[in-house]
Amino acid sequence: MHRRSWFPALLMVMVFAFVILPGASQVRAEDAPAFSLTVSNASPVAGTEVTVEANVRNVTDLYGYEVNVTYDAAVLQFLKEEPAANKFMIAPIVRSNTVQLARTSIGKTEGLSGNVSLTRLTFKVLKPGSTELKLTTVKLVDSNQNASELTSGATVRLQAVDGATNPGHGHGGGSRGGNSGQASPITEGNGQNGIEAGGRYDDASRTAHMAIDGETWAKAIQQAQSVPGSKGILKVIVKEMADAELYALEVPAEVLSGQKSSLHIEIATPYGTLLLQGDMLKQNSSMLKDKVELYIGRADVSKLDANVKKLIGDRPAITLQLRSGDQVIAWNQPDTPVTVGIPYVPTAEELQAPEHIAIRYIDGLGTVHAVPNGKYDPLKGQVVFTTTHFSMYAVTFAEGGSYRDLAGYPWAQKPIEVLTAKGIISGVSDSEYNPGAKVTRADFLVLLTRTLELKGELGERFSDVREEDYFDEALRIARGLGIAQGEGGNRFQPNAPITREEMMVLTERALKTVKKQLVEGNRSELASFQDGAQVADYAVTSVAALLKAGLVQGDDHGIHPKETTTRAEAAVLMYNVYNFLSL
Structure with missing residues (x-):
């Protein structure tokens, strides 16, 4: 590991201003420190904000550090930085498409060890497009003032989408709408037919409500059935609404009870995609009202057991629910499984063993259950799985090498x-x-x-x-x-x-x-x-x-x-x- 004196100018004043604790260990770990970038939303809407977090694993005695992150200034605009650790900070230095950040501890104290969140960067998405952020170089300093410069290579990719119809930010109370709350049939460039759904946003519950009426469904189904090679799939695109943590899509009950069509229905939302069978609620038809609401959104993991929260980490967790009227539908039908795709950008470490990316479901008592069929699909950028019931689902990752008796196998x-x-x-x-x-x-x-x-x-x-x-x-x-x-x-x-x-x-x-x-x-x-x-x-x-x-x-x-x-x-x-x- 190449060593040199602490990086110049940025932290020199700190070196002279504070007394460094003697005798602390050098910045290293049993394995070399591993860096990663995670993003709050891999498909942000143009005009909204997105947060990127830089993390390091397997570090020892981390007293100070400098990180350098590159990005496409034509797509992203750097807004602010929030240090994830309790350290003295210097204002970020922004040069063209690079932001440089420096942090140090203060006084006689040992540095941080283990897995450390270094910083959180907030960017504004300027326009649609595919872009990549990269953690290029990192300088780590221990409490003995020994510095190491490492090349990270950690990257995260964003696919910014058009925000022309997005309702924008705001927490003024009440609700706000997008596209006048309407849903309309569409035909995509590949000839696939579907429905684009806008709606209204409720600030209090952070819920985006979308509704598709029977007439719109009928038109879309007719179009889908008339197109050769449509594969029997009707696609519903749920528009992203800024700040929404839950999306509620209301549809006529007959659409999911097998009365309307045998088509499969693909619902694409910011929190994931669902591939439903048109008769998934056939066995529940006697308890349905005229409308059914399907909920998908960010799951609240704050009240879960500490071990469960550690298993999930900062990976996405979603909640799925069906309601009709004021009643929750306890849907559980092995004959009509639903395919779910959760958007996910793996860390550099996870990409070394992508088969270890998995899905767990958490029941109402907080008990964790395996979903064996869950797999990361790099082409879709999703963790995909099938389920026969709705609940809370989370992306997990298990590092290899935990078994010590496999050397002969x-x-x-x-x-x-x-x-x-x-x-x-x-x-x-x-x-x-x-x-x-x-x-x-x-x-x-x-x-x-x-x-x-x-x-x-x-x-x-x-x-x-x-x-x-x-x-x-x-x-x-x-x-x-x-x-x-x-x-x-x-x-x-x-x-x-x-x-x-x-x-x-x-x-x-x-x-x-x-x-x-x-x-x-x-x-x-x-x-x-x-x-x-x-x-x-x-x-x-x-x-x-x-x-x-x-x-x-x-x-x-x-x-x-x-x-x-x-x-x-x-x-x-x-x-x-x-x-x-x-x-």
Whole structure:
């Protein structure tokens, strides 16, 4: 690390004015400090303000620092800076497309260590366009006045959108409107038809209210159905309203109860996109009034448990809700899932392991639940997931390397860490996974059920499974779907180790239930393996199908069908299945 004296001019007066604490450690960490930029809104409207925060992780004894941030002055105008830490500040220096900031602690005190928020910058968005902010160089100073200059490379990208119809800022009380609160059918440049919805803003609740009447829906549906190649999707664009933290879209109840159209409906809002099925409320139709309101917005995480808030960090959390009249609709329909996309700009560290970006849902009691299918989509700039119920959802990230017993299993390390981040598997402790341990028949079905998020009517309970067993529900779901068939005497032997061929049979059956049909195989396709003849007759087609699909691989010219499955092997198969679902 290159060292030189503390950066000139900006902080020289501080060096002479204050006594520096002797004996403190140098600015460093076990790992090199890692920098990141986060943005309050990745798609801001022209004319509004956006905040960018600079952070550093893995730092020790941070007494003072200087940061340099570049931006496109044609798109963004620097307004102000707010130091995130309690430090003496010098007014920012702005040169063309660069803003330079300097901070230092005061008096005899040690510097900050760990993860530190360095500064928050506020910019005004001047015009629509794509632009990038970059944290170029950072100088770190410890309490012994040792300085280090680092090249950051942390970037964040904004896609500013047209604000011609945006209602603008203001907190004068009451409400304000955009586009006279009207919604109108539109045809985009790609020929896709939809509705553009404006509305009114309520200052007190920070809620933007939009309404689409039946006539507008009818026109838009007619247009969408008449366009070849429309893919049966009607798009609703909800205009951004400055300061709004919640968007409420009112639609005729018949639109979502399957009475109007079989079209899918894509609703695009500043807080995320929703892809709904036109009959998602068919089962709730008896409790619906004439109108239904769909709410999406920023979730209030302030009252969550400290561990939950730490898990979420500064990543987005949204709330989803449906109401009709004064009643909340407890929508929970496995047959009509909703696809949700939350806009997200990963940090530089997260981009090194994007598969570790995940989704959690937080129930009304504040309990955290995994949403295994959540994935970061770099092309959309969103974390995308499907759900069958509305609640609070948050983007999370889990760093790898927490398990210390994977050194002998390099082929399984990534699958294990990714599935842990998704909430599908867990270790025997925070630092150990026990990869070589045998997997029981019951535990494998629990893992399979989680990976595929299997749901359905519960089958009969096996005679050797108790209601209080943690695997009872998973086994009954698997039996109800025809995956688990058991043995004689209505027994399943849940605690017996599962063999590799048993694991493959259950996996192939499960994939059929989620409409992922594999190409059927036969025994001739096992002839190239030395132990292919050992595969039981009932398992041949399943084993061959998984081999043809690349979901399992033999080793040393063998399939080892009678060997028991280890935790590492099960994780690799589930990782392959998890990715196969996206194909």
